[in-house]
Amino acid sequence: MRRRGAASSTVAAPRAEESELLARLRAGDERAFEELVKANHPTMVKVAELFVPSRSVAEEVAQEAWVGVLQGLDGFEGRSSLKTWMFRILTNRAKTRGERERRTLPMSALDQPDLEGAGAAVAEDRFHPAADPVRGNLWTQPPRPPDEATIAAEGHERLLAAIEGLRPAQRTVITLRDVQGWDSDSVCDLLEVSAANQRVLLHRARSTVRREFERYLEEGNGG
Amino acid sequence: MRLRKPPLTCRELVELVTDYLEGALRARDRRRFDSHIAGCAGCRAYLAQMRATIDTLGELSEETLAPEAKRELMERFRDWKR
Numbered sequence: 001m002r003r004r005g006a007a008s009s010t011v012a013a014p015r016a017e018e019s020e021l022l023a024r025l026r027a028g029d030e031r032a033f034e035e036l037v038k039a040n041h042p043t044m045v046k047v048a049e050l051f052v053p054s055r056s057v058a059e060e061v062a063q064e065a066w067v068g069v070l071q072g073l074d075g076f077e078g079r080s081s082l083k084t085w086m087f088r089i090l091t092n093r094a095k096t097r098g099e100r101e102r103r104t105l106p107m108s109a110l111d112q113p114d115l116e117g118a119g120a121a122v123a124e125d126r127f128h129p130a131a132d133p134v135r136g137n138l139w140t141q142p143p144r145p146p147d148e149a150t151i152a153a154e155g156h157e158r159l160l161a162a163i164e165g166l167r168p169a170q171r172t173v174i175t176l177r178d179v180q181g182w183d184s185d186s187v188c189d190l191l192e193v194s195a196a197n198q199r200v201l202l203h204r205a206r207s208t209v210r211r212e213f214e215r216y217l218e219e220g221n222g223g
Numbered sequence: 224m225r226l227r228k229p230p231l232t233c234r235e236l237v238e239l240v241t242d243y244l245e246g247a248l249r250a251r252d253r254r255r256f257d258s259h260i261a262g263c264a265g266c267r268a269y270l271a272q273m274r275a276t277i278d279t280l281g282e283l284s285e286e287t288l289a290p291e292a293k294r295e296l297m298e299r300f301r302d303w304k305r
């Protein structure tokens with residue numbers, strides 16, 4: 001399926017493609033840098049936000065990280081993928097900045113995902129009460145299968161807004177995994193979170209975004 | 224006698240969907256999941272919605288870069304080139 005392919009191709013980007021990109025960057029090709037920035041900067045800001053107190057500081061940290069990337073570019077040896085290396089520069093800067101800002105690291109949200117907006121994946125009233133001897137905990141109004149039709153641009157906006165509304169750790173995990181196509185191991189490494197905790201965060205995030213997806217379908221779009 | 228876990232309910236199943244898709248369910252729970260899905264159209268639709276959501280997320284281009292952020296970064300790149 002698409003997932004597997006996307007996950008492995010994005011983080012461990014095909015080596016040939018990556019060395020071509022590196023060569024262009026080192027040669028000072030502005031187009032290459034612009035593409036790299038477009039593809040990664042918004043995600044870098046989201047990741048930085050896990051360590052610093054505000055979006056605007058996160059934006060600054062991401063800007064600093066790019067400077068670090070440029071400074072390190074000539075010395076980059078390709079032992080990890082370019083992306084892994086870039087994001088490690090980012091998290092290092094973000095951690096330093098977070099400590100300087102004397103804030104308790106919101107990373108604790110990653111260590112204890114239970115603290116992050118606990119809640120059921122699906123609204124309570126979608127199931128019959130547990131006490132019902134026949135239909136207890138089964139669907140009251142079952143979901144309807146989604147149409148094959150692709151979701152319109154407006155639906156994309158809705159999903160992005162739903163992601164934006166998530167708590168920072170959930171937002172970061174779903175962005176890296178599902179929007180950017182990173183695999184689970186890369187996300188765990190970058191965020192220093194266990195596979196189990198990463199799954200909890202991903203589960204909460206996906207469940208919330210699916211609810212928005214269903215709402216969108218029920219309004220008669222894409223169905 | 225073999226201890227059997229009761230069949231999954233729909234409410235339980237929706238909480239296992241991510242572990243299922245991530246391949247993190249133990250064999251026995253995976254079988255319970257599969258056998259519930261086989262007999263429940265609602266949960267099949269739920270799983271299909273979840274897959275469609277994930278696929279759609281993979282097609283999103285993230286929000287576009289703020290023009291100031293981009294301008295600043297391109298300037299840094301030009302400085303670095305010198």
Ligand SMILES: [Zn+2]
Nearest residue numbers: 233263265266
């Ligand atoms: Zn069911």
